[in-house]
Amino acid sequence: MSRKGVGLAAFDRSRLTSAQYATHGNNLRTSHSTSLATQLSVFRSLLQQFAQTHAKDIRSNPTFRAEFARMCSAIGVDPLASSSGAGGKDGGGSFWAQLLGGSVNDFYFELAVRVVEVCGATREENGGLIGVKEVRDRIMSTRPEGSAEITDDDILRAVETLKPLGSSYSTLKVGHKTYIRSVPKELNTDQSAVLEAAQVLGYVSVSMLMVNLRWPRARAATAIDDLVSESMLWVDKQCDEYEYWSPGFMLEVQDEGSLG
Template sequence: MDMRRGVGLAAFDKTERAAYSDLGSSILSTHVSELTDQLKRFQTALSKFAESHADEIRSDPVFRAEFVKMCSAIGVDPLASSAANKKGGSFWAELLGRDVGDFYFDLAVRVIDLCRRTKDENGGLILVDEVRARLNSVAKSSDSLVSHDDIVRAVDTLKPLGHGFGIVWLANREFIRSVPQEMSSDQAVAIEATQALGYISVPILRDNLNWEHARCLTVLNDLLAAGLVWVDDEARPKEYWSPSWIKQ
């Protein structure tokens, strides 16, 4: 007798487990196939939608933002050029006359230039809405207008460049950071404090945050070295001002 063969309930359990495993694999394969087909249908529908509404996508910032959200929801990255078509161009170039990604990359260059030109005014921190207002004020036509969402997405395209540019939240508002290093949590708190009075000092940080004197002074000196604040040496105690407040 072959003692390696299962007998009784043991043999039944082994056979049943194998059957359930085969059934599970079959169901999973079917679901994956169905989901793949469904995704392809969504992408085809999105292509037709983009073709029908190309003018709105190009000229209407709000419509463009919603279109990009739709793309992201079904796994289509509008910031990346897709596979070349038969004509040698990209998918988005064929539909819209240019890559959606190219629009954001071009906008990113304009954002970089604006941040560079205003760094002496704001120390390397500028509100996203201020950037939008400045860019739209020099727009040559309504088709060139950009939205808050456009600017945030354009800044996201700069991530491969490292820590030079990024979006930070301060006092519940979005800023573009164009200084070369990341801000620490202490620095972020100190910068937020300047939004109320325009300046901070060692006593303000110490009394409101219960920080030690050395911690306050370290944070302020780091911000000063980064150009994010300017110091008033004549004030007693010294006041560390936001450059944007000094301009105002």
């Protein structure tokens, strides 16, 4: 049988215990939160110290920068998130802006401006869809010799910084390639499949899609026509069967050329 008392005193006792539990819980919570707060402030100052000592590296060394960003995200700190809304009197910029006096932040903002420029300049030829690598190559080619290297990772982070502006810039993964999309346009699955197929050789044709994706002719032709009308494919009519080329391939070819 139950060992609990059965008299009226049992009610008092249970009230007492729950009150004790509550106080104890409160105590635990406060001690936890103070210790957490201490840890956090220690961590913050350490991170700050680290970032300040390595500010130059973060700015100039892309691997280092990527690692630092990865470290921040691993511990749940979004270095690019703006804290201006919730921030206190000194919270004017993002986490990094506070830490580094804006230099890293500025780096990404400047890069974002360049990304927007490249996307704008090439929108006519690619329908507003451009590979991250192409963007990087274009930006690198216009930078003076010996300027700091930028990576695909940096480009993606820069695109992230555009988000608060409510802009239409977003990233999109098709096949093994990441694209930056600068027009608010959704690709349907067929169109994505065509673009993915075009990554292999740089082009597709109707019968290639029919053979490889087992599509009926009409489906292949529709998907291709859609992409052509969006400027996302260019047609080459000087061959047996029309070939539809991905404009991103223009840049890749040149790359190989300059390396060779």
